[in-house]
Amino acid sequence: MLDDAKVFEAGHRVTVVQGGTRRLTEIEYFRKQHGRAVIKLKGIDSIDQAELLVGAELEIPAEDLPAPEHDSFYTFELKGCRVTAVNGEELGTITEVLDWGAAPLLKLDSGSGEILIPFAKAYLRTVDLPNRHIVVDLPEGLRELNK
Numbered sequence: 001m002l003d004d005a006k007v008f009e010a011g012h013r014v015t016v017v018q019g020g021t022r023r024l025t026e027i028e029y030f031r032k033q034h035g036r037a038v039i040k041l042k043g044i045d046s047i048d049q050a051e052l053l054v055g056a057e058l059e060i061p062a063e064d065l066p067a068p069e070h071d072s073f074y075t076f077e078l079k080g081c082r083v084t085a086v087n088g089e090e091l092g093t094i095t096e097v098l099d100w101g102a103a104p105l106l107k108l109d110s111g112s113g114e115i116l117i118p119f120a121k122a123y124l125r126t127v128d129l130p131n132r133h134i135v136v137d138l139p140e141g142l143r144e145l146n147k
Contacts (some may be wrong), residue, residue: 054094086137
């Protein structure tokens with residue numbers, strides 16, 4: 001969840017992504033309540049219609065997002081980045097960023113399977129978004145956990 005609620009102001013565009021369908025709409029109303037976002041979308045006018053959206057994702061156009069702070073970025077920008085170990089070994093390309101807990105997980109396609117790497121400062125050496133390249137220093141045995 002973005003901390004800057006300005007992106008959720010009335011009139012802002014969002015795309016509702018559910019299954020294989022995408023529908024562009026706009027926000028009519030937003031508020032935070034008990035640590036959760038309450039959003040009213042244009043065209044969703046009943047609880048029955050809202051319940052059909054349970055599990056859907058909302059995408060905000062990148063140009064509508066506030067600029068990240070210095071040395072920060074959005075996790076969606078990591079998709080497609082090449083990941084190498086500090087010794088130069090190619091680990092794979094990020095296909096997804098999974099946010100399931102304390103630290104997001106980078107899901108890599110290594111060509112020979114899937115690798116999950118915690119996206120934690122302790123393992124990161126460089127994140128070079130313009131060149132789509134990330135260098136990590138992984139503890140011994142971490143990659144074997146994926147097998």
